[in-house]
Amino acid sequence: MFQVGDKIVYPMHGxxxxxxxxxxxxxxxxxxxxxxxxxxxxxxxxxxxxxxxxPIVDLEVLEHVLEVLNDGETDSNLNPTQRYRMNMNKLRSxxxxxxxxxxxxxxxxGKKRTLGTGDKAMLDNAKNILISExxxxxxxxxxxxxxxxxxxTQ
Numbered sequence: 654m655f656q657v658g659d660k661i662v663y664p665m666h667g668x669x670x671x672x673x674x675x676x677x678x679x680x681x682x683x684x685x686x687x688x689x690x691x692x693x694x695x696x697x698x699x700x701x702x703x704x705x706x707x708p709i710v711d712l713e714v715l716e717h718v719l720e721v722l723n724d725g726e727t728d729s730n731l732n733p734t735q736r737y738r739m740n741m742n743k744l745r746s747x748x749x750x751x752x753x754x755x756x757x758x759x760x761x762x763g764k765k766r767t768l769g770t771g772d773k774a775m776l777d778n779a780k781n782i783l784i785s786e787x788x789x790x791x792x793x794x795x796x797x798x799x800x801x802x803x804x805x806t807q
Contacts, residue, residue: 657671657673661708663689663698663706668782669785671687687700710749714749721750749783759779784798
């Protein structure tokens with residue numbers, strides 16, 4: 654269970670800080686919700702839900718994740734549908750390493766040929782999720798976090 658002030662990551666959306674825990678009635682069902690802002694959107698999710706929310710990583714793990722952006726192999730034998738499905742599952746998992754792999758692989762593919770619309774959108778989303786966590790872990794402004802990711806992925 655998280656507390657007000659905890660820094661968390663919501664899979665497929667990004668990182669934020671728990672701003673409040675409030676009791677709400679939605680569709681006749683009353684329960685407690687975490688309230689947080691993720692990428693300028695206020696998000697509510699029920700306490701005890703199994704949606705993969707996790708605390709942000711520590712600085713050591715983040716540094717290792719940033720290395721993943723340039724290390725490892727990319728499976729270029731997958732067709733676009735298989736790749737999209739695999740990458741979507743990686744992002745849904747909420748695992749920061751898997752998100753970094755999605756970024757790495759799509760950037761590598763994009764250097765060989767033009768990415769399709771779905772791949773471009775997925776790459777942008779994966780980058781934004783990583784950037785949002787980088788901002789909270791290193792306590793840096795968004796512009797600096799974007800520059801760090803851009804430099805590492807060139």
